[in-house]
Amino acid sequence: MQSKVFEYTFTVPKSAIDDMDHVNNVVYLQWIQDIAKKHWESKTNTEIRNTYVWVVLNHYIEYHHPAFENDTITLHTWIDHHRGVKSERHTKIINAHTQKVLASAKTMWCLLSKETLRPIRITDEISNLFV
Known part of the structure; x- marks a missing residue:
């Protein structure tokens, strides 16, 4: 059940830069969580978001x-597969100018x-939102 790729583009802010003058590793993790949330919110309505919540394993x-x-x-993010209560999501962080995967x-x-x-089983209702 690989879902369609969801994309979000932005410019790296000064606040993301560490003492080595590049994006701090922890910031990448925040971006990974942020894009997952944006993808979820783009596919769901308030009722669904008031019924379910995701946590990282x-x-x-x-x-x-x-x-x-x-x-x-x-x-770029997409759901590779899900089973029971778990869902595996992939994310790629790409330099938009060079197309290098960062x-x-x-x-x-x-x-x-x-x-x-x-934990609650992922229903067809949820799964079908991401196909």
């Missing part, structure tokens, strides 16, 4: 090339009932 990140202040970055990540998410904060 783990991240696997590979850093390939640095990004710098004022670089134009495109984030970082790639795989994140395992778990769907929870927002009311009980207990």
